[in-house]
Each structure stands twice: as C-alpha cells, then as structure tokens.
Amino acid sequence: MLKEAKARIGRNAILLAMFDGEEELEITRHLDYLSWRYCKGKVGSMELQKIVAAIETAAKRNHVVDGELYREMHALYHAVVEAVQGVTRGQVELGDLMRTVGLRFAVVRGTPYENAAEGEWIAVALYGTIGAPIRGLEHETVGLGINHI
Amino acid sequence: MLKEAKARIGRNAILLAMFDGEEELEITRHLDYLSWRYCKGKVGSMELQKIVAAIETAAKRNHVVDGELYREMHALYHAVVEAVQGVTRGQVELGDLMRTVGLRFAVVRGTPYENAAEGEWIAVALYGTIGAPIRGLEHETVGLGINHI
Amino acid sequence: MLKEAKARIGRNAILLAMFDGEEELEITRHLDYLSWRYCKGKVGSMELQKIVAAIETAAKRNHVVDGELYREMHALYHAVVEAVQGVTRGQVELGDLMRTVGLRFAVVRGTPYENAAEGEWIAVALYGTIGAPIRGLEHETVGLGINHI
Amino acid sequence: MLKEAKARIGRNAILLAMFDGEEELEITRHLDYLSWRYCKGKVGSMELQKIVAAIETAAKRNHVVDGELYREMHALYHAVVEAVQGVTRGQVELGDLMRTVGLRFAVVRGTPYENAAEGEWIAVALYGTIGAPIRGLEHETVGLGINHI
Amino acid sequence: MLKEAKARIGRNAILLAMFDGEEELEITRHLDYLSWRYCKGKVGSMELQKIVAAIETAAKRNHVVDGELYREMHALYHAVVEAVQGVTRGQVELGDLMRTVGLRFAVVRGTPYENAAEGEWIAVALYGTIGAPIRGLEHETVGLGINHI
Amino acid sequence: MLKEAKARIGRNAILLAMFDGEEELEITRHLDYLSWRYCKGKVGSMELQKIVAAIETAAKRNHVVDGELYREMHALYHAVVEAVQGVTRGQVELGDLMRTVGLRFAVVRGTPYENAAEGEWIAVALYGTIGAPIRGLEHETVGLGINHI
Numbered sequence: 015m016l017k018e019a020k021a022r023i024g025r026n027a028i029l030l031a032m033f034d035g036e037e038e039l040e041i042t043r044h045l046d047y048l049s050w051r052y053c054k055g056k057v058g059s060m061e062l063q064k065i066v067a068a069i070e071t072a073a074k075r076n077h078v079v080d081g082e083l084y085r086e087m088h089a090l091y092h093a094v095v096e097a098v099q100g101v102t103r104g105q106v107e108l109g110d111l112m113r114t115v116g117l118r119f120a121v122v123r124g125t126p127y128e129n130a131a132e133g134e135w136i137a138v139a140l141y142g143t144i145g146a147p148i149r150g151l152e153h154e155t156v157g158l159g160i161n162h163i
Numbered sequence: 164m165l166k167e168a169k170a171r172i173g174r175n176a177i178l179l180a181m182f183d184g185e186e187e188l189e190i191t192r193h194l195d196y197l198s199w200r201y202c203k204g205k206v207g208s209m210e211l212q213k214i215v216a217a218i219e220t221a222a223k224r225n226h227v228v229d230g231e232l233y234r235e236m237h238a239l240y241h242a243v244v245e246a247v248q249g250v251t252r253g254q255v256e257l258g259d260l261m262r263t264v265g266l267r268f269a270v271v272r273g274t275p276y277e278n279a280a281e282g283e284w285i286a287v288a289l290y291g292t293i294g295a296p297i298r299g300l301e302h303e304t305v306g307l308g309i310n311h312i
Numbered sequence: 313m314l315k316e317a318k319a320r321i322g323r324n325a326i327l328l329a330m331f332d333g334e335e336e337l338e339i340t341r342h343l344d345y346l347s348w349r350y351c352k353g354k355v356g357s358m359e360l361q362k363i364v365a366a367i368e369t370a371a372k373r374n375h376v377v378d379g380e381l382y383r384e385m386h387a388l389y390h391a392v393v394e395a396v397q398g399v400t401r402g403q404v405e406l407g408d409l410m411r412t413v414g415l416r417f418a419v420v421r422g423t424p425y426e427n428a429a430e431g432e433w434i435a436v437a438l439y440g441t442i443g444a445p446i447r448g449l450e451h452e453t454v455g456l457g458i459n460h461i
Numbered sequence: 462m463l464k465e466a467k468a469r470i471g472r473n474a475i476l477l478a479m480f481d482g483e484e485e486l487e488i489t490r491h492l493d494y495l496s497w498r499y500c501k502g503k504v505g506s507m508e509l510q511k512i513v514a515a516i517e518t519a520a521k522r523n524h525v526v527d528g529e530l531y532r533e534m535h536a537l538y539h540a541v542v543e544a545v546q547g548v549t550r551g552q553v554e555l556g557d558l559m560r561t562v563g564l565r566f567a568v569v570r571g572t573p574y575e576n577a578a579e580g581e582w583i584a585v586a587l588y589g590t591i592g593a594p595i596r597g598l599e600h601e602t603v604g605l606g607i608n609h610i
Numbered sequence: 611m612l613k614e615a616k617a618r619i620g621r622n623a624i625l626l627a628m629f630d631g632e633e634e635l636e637i638t639r640h641l642d643y644l645s646w647r648y649c650k651g652k653v654g655s656m657e658l659q660k661i662v663a664a665i666e667t668a669a670k671r672n673h674v675v676d677g678e679l680y681r682e683m684h685a686l687y688h689a690v691v692e693a694v695q696g697v698t699r700g701q702v703e704l705g706d707l708m709r710t711v712g713l714r715f716a717v718v719r720g721t722p723y724e725n726a727a728e729g730e731w732i733a734v735a736l737y738g739t740i741g742a743p744i745r746g747l748e749h750e751t752v753g754l755g756i757n758h759i
Numbered sequence: 760m761l762k763e764a765k766a767r768i769g770r771n772a773i774l775l776a777m778f779d780g781e782e783e784l785e786i787t788r789h790l791d792y793l794s795w796r797y798c799k800g801k802v803g804s805m806e807l808q809k810i811v812a813a814i815e816t817a818a819k820r821n822h823v824v825d826g827e828l829y830r831e832m833h834a835l836y837h838a839v840v841e842a843v844q845g846v847t848r849g850q851v852e853l854g855d856l857m858r859t860v861g862l863r864f865a866v867v868r869g870t871p872y873e874n875a876a877e878g879e880w881i882a883v884a885l886y887g888t889i890g891a892p893i894r895g896l897e898h899e900t901v902g903l904g905i906n907h908i
Contacts, residue, residue: 015299016292024303025181025290032174066857084896085728085758091891092688095856100249100306104402105553106850111542112513126302132681135302141174143165146538150164151531153275153284154173156307157249162681162758215410233449234579234609240444241539244409253849254702255403260691261662281532295687300680311532311609313597314590322601323479323588330472364708382747383877383907389742390837393707398547398604404701424600430830433600439472441463448462451573451582452471455547456603460830460907551700552851558840559811593836598829611895612888620899621777621886628770696845696902722898731898737770739761746760749871749880750769753845754901 015128021048023126024158027139030054030120050124051078058116060109060147062098065117069094069138073121079136079163086163090121093138093159100157101140115155117142123163136163164277170197172275173307176288179203179269199273200227207265209258209296211247214266218243218287222270228285228312235312239270242287242308249306250289264304266291272312285312313426319346321424322456325437328352328418348422349376356414358407358445360396363415367392367436371419377434377461384461388419391436391457398455399438413453415440421461434461462575468495470573471605474586477501477567497571498525505563507556507594509545512564516541516585520568526583526610533610537568540585540606547604548587562602564589570610583610611724617644619722620754623735626650626716646720647674654712656705656743658694661713665690665734669717675732675759682759686717689734689755696753697736711751713738719759732759760873766793768871769903772884775799775865795869796823803861805854805892807843810862814839814883818866824881824908831908835866838883838904845902846885860900862887868908881908 016022030041030052038054045052053076057068070090074081079090097119098106105111120139125132138159145152165171179190179201194201202225206217219239223230228239246268247255254260269288274281287308294301314320328339328350336352343350351374355366368388372379377388395417396404403409418437423430436457443450463469477488477499485501492499500523504515517537521528526537544566545553552558569584585606592599612618626637626648634650641648649672653664666686670677675686693715694702701707716735721728734755741748761767775786775797783799790797798821802813815835819826824835842864843851850856867882883904890897 016301016303019183022303024305028177028181028305032177034168062852062855063857070857083725083727084723084890084898085731087891087896088758088898091858095850096252098856099252103245103248103308105542106852107509107553107855110509110554110557110855112510112517113538127680129679131679135681137303139305145531146534151534152165153309153531153535154165154171154286154307155309156173156177156288156305158303158305159252160302160304162684211405211408212410219410232578233443233451233574234582236444236449237451237609240411244403247409254691255405256408256658256702259408259658259703259706260694261659261666262687276531280530284532294680295683300683302680302684311535314599314601317481320601322603326475326479326603330475332466360703360706361708368708381876382741382749382872383880385742385747386749386907389709393701394550396707397550401543401546401606404703405706408706425829429828433830435601437603450463451607452463452469452584452605453607454471454475454586454603454605456601457550458600458602460833552840554807554851557807557852557855558843559808559815560836592829593832598832600829600833612897612899615779618899620901624773624777624901628773630764692848695848699841699844699904733899735901748761749905750761750767750882750903751905752769752773752884752901752903754899755848756898756900 017126017128020044021126023122023124023135023137024160027120027122027137028158030122031118031139031141045122048124050122052120052122053078054120056118060114062108065098066094069119069121078121078123089136089161089163093136093161096159097138097140097157101144101155112146113144114147115142115144134163136161166275166277169193170275172271172273172284172286173309176269176271176286177307179271180267180288180290194271197273199271201269201271202227203269205267209263211257214247215243218268218270227270227272238285238310238312242285242310245308246287246289246306250293250304261295262293263296264291264293283312285310315424315426318342319424321420321422321433321435322458325418325420325435326456328420329416329437329439343420346422348420350418350420351376352418354416358412360406363396364392367417367419376419376421387434387459387461391434391459394457395436395438395455399442399453411442412445413440413442432461434459464573464575467491468573470569470571470582470584471607474567474569474584475605477569478565478586478588492569495571497569499567499569500525501567503565507561509555512545513541516566516568525568525570536583536608536610540583540608543606544585544587544604548591548602560591561594562589562591581610583608613722613724616640617722619718619720619731619733620756623716623718623733624754626718627714627735627737641718644720646718648716648718649674650716652714656710658704661694662690665715665717674717674719685732685757685759689732689757692755693734693736693753697740697751709740710743711738711740730759732757762871762873765789766871768867768869768880768882769905772865772867772882773903775867776863776884776886790867793869795867797865797867798823799865801863805859807853810843811839814864814866823866823868834881834906834908838881838906841904842883842885842902846889846900858889859892860887860889879908881906
C-alpha cells in the first residue's frame with residue numbers, strides 16, 4: 015500500500031519540479047526529513063537526448079543513483095523515458111517536429127510503500143513549457159515516470 | 164508570453180487535481196480571484212472511455228465548456244487525450260494491458276497569456292494511481308493536456 | 313517509376329472513396345478502362361475491428377483479393393491498418409477513446425508502376441467523419457494504405 | 462452539423478493538394494467563392510522538421526494564419542502533426558527510418574459547420590510519395606489534419 | 611558486463627519459448643545448472659489482457675516472482691509489455707485490429723551480469739503466430755522484454 | 760498452413776541471428792538444404808538509419824532481394840521496420856533517447872507455407888544488446904519482422 019499523501023514519491027517529485035523559493039524549501043525540508051535522496055535542475059533543448067543526459071548526469075552527480083551500476087541506471091532511464099512521454103504526449107520527438115522545451119526536472123528516490131519489502135523506488139518529474147522555437151509560442155507541459163530501483 | 168507562475172493554467176490544474184483540504188481551497192480561491200472556470204472530480208476504471216466520459220460530463224455540468232458547441236468539446240477532447248498519454252506513458256490502454264487507474268481530475272479554463280488576443284485556453288490535469296487490478300499493486304501517475312478553446 | 317497522375321493507385325482510391333454520383337462514375341469508368349479491380353463501401357462504428365472486417369469482406373466478395381490466399385489477405389490487412397492510422401492520427405483506437413467514425417472506403421488493386429516487373433499493388437482509402445458519439449460533433453478524416461500484393 | 466460535400470474543409474484541402482491545372486482551378490475558384498483562406502505548396506525532405514516549417518511558413522506568408530498569435534500557430538501545428546501521421550503511418554519519422562517524402566500540401570481555413578457559432582476551422586492536407594531515398598522506389602501517401610482555430 | 615552467450619538471460623528465454631523436446635531439455639538443464647528460476651507456458655487469444663494474465667499467473671505459480679510484492683510484479687509487468695510490443699510491432703492491440711495470437715512464453719529470472727552487484731533480472735520471451743482469426747492465415751512473431759528485479 | 764518447426768522462416772532467422780560457430784552452421788546447412796536464400800551481418804549504431812541501411816545493403820549484395828525492384832525493397836523495408844520495433848519496444852528511436860544498439864541480423868527468404876501458392880516470404884531477425892552509450896550498461900534485445908515478397 016502506498017503511504018499517505020505527504021510520503022508519496024510522485025507528488026513530491028512533481029512539487030519539487032514545479033515549486034520555487036519558500037514552497038520549494040518546504041518540499042526539500044520534507045524530503046530531508048524522510049531521508050530520501052533527490053536532485054533538481056533545469057534543461058532546455060530541441061534535442062531529447064540532451065534532456066535525458068541532463069537528468070542522468072544530475073542524478074549521478076547528486077548520488078541519487080550509482081552511475082556504475084546498470085540496474086540503477088536502467089531504472090532511472092525508464093523513469094526518464096516515461097516522464098518524457100507525458101511531456102511530448104504522443105510523439106516522443108522535439109526538434110524533428112519543430113518544437114522545443116524548457117524544463118525543470120526533479121529526481122526523487124525513496125520508499126513510498128508501507129511494506130518495507132517494497133524497497134526503494136525512483137520518480138522523475140518534469141515541468142515546464144513546450145512549443146515552437148520562438149519565444150512565447152509555448153504552453154506548459156508535465157511528465158512523471160516512476161520505477162522500482 | 165505566459166503570465167507568471169500563479170496565473171499558469173497547467174500549474175493550477177495540476178495542483179487542483181493533486182491537493183485536498185486547505186491546500187485545495189487556496190487554489191480554488193485563487194482561480195475564483197482570476198475569474199477562471201474550473202471543475203474537479205474522481206474516476207477509477209479499467210476502461211479509458213469511462214475516464215474520458217467522466218471528465219467530459221463534469222466539464223459540461225460545471226459549465227467549464229459548452230456541450231452543444233463542437234469546437235469547445237473538440238478542444239476539451241484533445242486536452243483529455245493528451246493528459247491520458249501522460250498517465251499511460253506509451254500505450255494508451257488500460258484494461259487491454261491488465262491495468263487500472265484511480266484518478267482525480269481537474270479542468271481549468273482561463274487566459275494564461277499576457278496578450279489578451281491569445282484568448283481562452285483549457286487545461287486537463289490527472290493525478291492518481293495506475294497498476295494491476297489488485298489493491299496496493301500500483302504507483303502514482305500524472306498527466307496534463309492543454310489546448311486553445 | 314510511378315505512372316502519371318491518372319494511373320496512380322492511391323489517388324484513384326482516395327477519389328473513389330470521396331466522390332459520389334457523376335464524379336464517382338468518372339473514376340470507376342477510368343478504373344475499368346485500366347482493367348484494375350476495385351470495390352467501395354460504407355461502414356460506421358466505434359469498434360475498429362468492424363471497420364477492418366467490413367473492408368476485408370467487401371474486398372473478398374468483390375474478388376479484389378483472394379480470401380483463401382494468406383499473402384493476399386496479409387497485403388490487404390497491412391494496407392487497411394495503415395489507412396486506419398491516417399484516420400485515427402496517433403492512437404489506433406475508437407471506442408476506447410470515446411469516438412466513433414462514419415467512413416466510406418475504397419479498395420483498388422492495379423499496376424501503378426511503369427515497370428511491369430513491379431507487378432500488382434493494393435490501395436485502401438478511407439474518407440468520412442470522426443468524432444464524439446453525438447450527431448454533429450465530428451470532423452472529416454482521411455487515410456490511405458498502400459502495399460505490394 | 463457539417464455543411465454538404467462542396468463546403469467540406471477536409472475534402473477541399475485534399476483535392477487542392479492533389480489536383481493540378483484545370484481541376485485545381487475549380488477548387489480554388491470554389492474556395493474563393495466561399496471566401497475561405499487557403500494556400501498550397503510543395504516540399505520534399507528526409508527531415509520532418511522541414512515539412513513542418515514549409516507548411517507553417519506558407520500559411521503565415523499567405524495570411525492563412527497570424528504568425529504572431531500563438532493560438533493560431535498552435536491550431537495549425539496540431540493539424541500539421543495529424544496530417545503527418547497519415548503520411549508516416551505509425552512511426553512519425555522519415556530520415557531516421559531511411560525514407561524520404563515528396564509532398565504537395567494545402568492549408569484551408571474556413572467555416573465548415575452549419576452553426577455559425579462553430580466558427581473557423583483549419584485543415585492541412587498532404588499528398589505525394591514516400592519511399593527509399595532512391596528515385597522511383599516510392600509509393601503514394603496522404604494525410605489530413607483538422608483543428609478548430 | 612553481460613556474461614558469455616550461454617549465460618545470457620534473453621537468449622535462454624527465447625530458446626526456452628521456441629524449443630520443444632530434446633532441445634528444450636537442453637535449455638532447462640542449463641538453467642537448472644545456473645540455478646536460475648524459470649517457467650514456460652502456452653496462451654492463445656484475441657485479447658491482450660489474457661496474454662498478460664497467463665504469463666503473470668504462470669510466473670507467480672512457479673515462484674519465478676513473488677505475487678505479493680509489487681516491485682516484483684512491476685518488473686515482470688513491464689517485461690511482459692515490452693515482449694508484447696515485439697509481437698504486435700506498432701499497435702499494441704489484437705482483437706481491436708482483428709488479429710489473434712497463439713504464443714508460447716517463457717519467463718526466466720537470473721543473474722546475467724559478471725558484476726554480482728547488478729543482481730537479478732527477469733526476461734519474458736514470446737514465440738508463436740499472429741494473424742487473422744482464421745486457421746492458417748498467420749505468420750510467426752517474437753518478443754522479448756528484460757527488466758531488473 | 761505453416762510448415763513444421765524446422766521449415767519456419769522466423770525461427771530460422773532468429774536462430775541464424777543468435778547462433779555462432781557449429782550451431783550457426785547447422786542452421787545454414789538446413790537453409791541450404793531448403794534452397795532458401797539468406798544473409799547475416801553485424802551492425803552497431805546510435806542511428807536507426809544505419810541499422811536499416813546495413814540490412815538493406817547486405818540483403819541486396821547477397822541477392823536475398825533484388826535492389827532494382829521496388830516491390831522487393833518495399834517488402835524488405837517493412838520487415839526491417841517491424842523487427843526494429845521489437846528491438847526498441849515502444850519508441851522507434853535510439854540516439855534521440857540516448858541509447859545505442861549492437862546487433863546481429865539475419866535475413867531469410869523462403870517458402871514457409873504448405874500451400875505453394877503462398878509463394879515467397881521474407882524474415883528479418885535482430886539479436887543483440889541495447890543500452891546506454893557506455894560499455895556494459897546494456898541488456899539483450901530481439902526483433903522479428905515477416906512479410907510476403
């Protein structure tokens with residue numbers, strides 16, 4: 015069974031990606047209290063592979079995952095691809111379809127289930143804008159991927 | 164250009180779908196202040212068509228869209244399908260792939276751009292769980308669709 | 313090399329599916345002149361499988377394909393699925409996504425290449441409306457699939 | 462309710478993309494009579510983004526859409542992507558899958574519904590060939606996307 | 611680094627799904643020697659959900675996975691869906707597209723990496739036929755999904 | 760009806776792609792006995808188009824298909840794309856999603872049906888690894904495409 019709202023990994027990841035300033039601090043303080051690992055960053059690009067690389071690099075550098083262990087990178091990778099599907103909604107493509115994104119991302123690793131045997135899970139949340147490669151011609155977009163790790 | 168964070172339609176829709184109680188009230192108070200139309204509901208099913216129908220019905224009943232006008236229903240429909248893609252991440256199927264969802268949805272209609280000529284837009288946000296049709300075997304999921312209306 | 317416009321199999325299939333009355337007669341007369349096999353029909357449904365079945369049945373009954381020969385049914389099947397992708401644009405689903413179609417279909421079998429060794433090809437064209445299961449809440453849709461046979 | 466055949470926006474867009482010479486003139490004369498806006502062009506590429514850009518540029522230059530208004534570009538963009546899905550049938554990719562297209566496109570903006578409140582809609586039609594990047598190794602392809610604007 | 615060919619989890623799963631009699635015995639003897647867990651079964655259906663359910667049930671009954679632990683079911687589920695994508699090639703649908711499958715499946719759980727820290731992985735292999743719901747109108751199909759567990 | 764196991768085109772293609780040394784010789788001897796045409800090769804890339812090109816080139820050079828005849832190249836092309844879908848499982852992309860493959864491929868052309876009128880078919884099998892562009896961070900992957908030719 016999933017824990018109650020405040021200990022939900024996806025909810026925390028989304029809010030961490032979306033919030034700034036005092037609201038963000040509230041989330042990070044709560045994640046520290048839970049002793050969950052997390053990181054946050056920004057990336058903008060017309061190339062999907064830069065989005066994937068930016069998230070993987072941030073998660074490795076901040077020790078949210080162990081970059082030497084394929085099983086951890088495999089778990090993270092699939093969570094990233096799932097989050098990207100929410101952002102791109104249908105065609106997992108950016109530049110090829112003449113669009114670009116400006117995203118804030120959050121990666122959270124924790125134990126979201128009551129049952130300790132369910133172990134660790136990882137959530138990747140993306141929040142930002144998607145649109146034409148012209149400033150202002152864009153709307154918001156969100157994605158969330160979750161995997162066991 | 165999009166307005167600043169508090170007047171972002173996608174952000175408001177996501178928070179409205181995700182929050183309860185006092186936090187939810189803060190969002191609805193803010194939406195009322197903006198004079199934006201919105202509604203919120205819950206739906207759980209293994210059938211995608213019930214998800215689509217529940218959101219459409221709620222949006223019509225709460226006068227977020229005019230159910231007699233195809234252009235409004237067309238705008239809402241595509242926003243719903245895009246939000247569902249974030250929830251299903253890859254295959255837009257539930258029961259056929261032996262999975263079920265329990266979702267809270269929010270529909271928000273407003274004017275998220277500085278330029279008044281950009282007119283009204285609609286956002287559909289989904290937040291909840293997806294998993295096997297067995298209680299507890301599930302994780303969180305999120306989707307957001309945005310369209311001009 | 314493809315033959316010139318009037319002997320193009322896809323163009324003929326699209327026009328056959330789209331036209332009525334005198335315009336339709338002009339196409340069928342031309343197809344008879346080319347000694348190409350063809351058939352035409354109508355189907356409306358929220359179930360994709362009824363669309364596929366209606367086209368396959370019409371093509372068999374009108375001897376456009378030999379229903380006993382898997383290689384012919386395989387060629388037709390893939391042409392149908394490709395045409396359906398043009399109609400559904402993204403998610404190859406109807407009822408599951410709360411939408412329905414009213415389609416006219418045409419199947420044309422002929423020799424569209426200058427080089428006789430290129431042999432016979434088959435085209436499946438679909439033209440009609442797609443929309444909500446409420447009369448009038450719909451727009452047009454088109455699909456074309458082409459395969460060697 | 463959609464107007465009768467001659468005032469259908471998708472049908473007009475398909476025929477405009479497909480026809481040459483006298484047949485084309487008949488369509489443009491009819492579109493002028495309806496006071497609908499339209500444009501037509503050609504584009505060949507292994508890069509999808511060039512297809513998207515060519516259509517967007519033509520539609521802006523010919524005042525079929527207002528390039529300064531995101532809601533118009535957003536409506537056009539989604540119609541283009543839907544049309545491209547009919548052309549690519551399954552994988553929205555060209556060069557990555559070693560294929561190229563030679564397309565004629567038409568964009569039509571008009572009022573296809575009896576009810577004036579349904580307002581303006583936009584149709585993007587594509588007709589041409591798709592195949593290997595070797596002359597002659599290609600077959601026809603069609604796509605149609607329609608959106609409210 | 612992956613171990614050499616004989617200790618590859620995907621290769622073993624594919625051969626286990628594909629082989630009968632003496633050849634199959636050779637694979638199962640080798641899997642027993644590796645102390646890897648596995649199971650094998652058959653399922654035929656026009657409904658994808660029966661395919662998914664048959665594999666999950668077999669894997670639980672044969673203790674290849676622990677049905678009480680979501681992280682194990684989640685790992686298995688995604689491996690099944692990936693294998694199904696190889697079988698369906700493009701549209702993850704059977705009956706909706708008027709086609710049916712007759713499949714043999716194998717699930718193998720083992721340690722395919724030299725580095726013990728990479729832990730356990732699970733492979734789901736499918737081999738059989740796909741085609742029209744008419745005996746004989748079918749060709750072979752294969753799918754493989756692999757996940758960390 | 761498909762012939763018995765040893766004369767199945769997909770099975771032979773998969774084993775040819777997967778096996779080395781003595782096991783491979785057994786397959787090629789059997790294919791020679793059946794008088795079926797085949798070829799085998801290796802390709803590694805982050806670019807899908809190099810995979811497609813490598814298989815097409817090998818099949819042409821080894822006279823498995825006639826590169827001058829579009830109907831043969833069309834049959835091969837669709838078999839390749841279907842095989843690639845098994846390898847990529849969901850998103851037909853490699854480098855754009857920051858992943859790379861190392862594949863062995865086999866193309867087999869033969870008569871897999873009892874009924875001689877079913878004629879020739881072509882199978883493309885892929886077997887190898889997919890993963891991050893870092894040595895060792897990869898798992899196995901398989902794909903099979905079959906088409907009439």
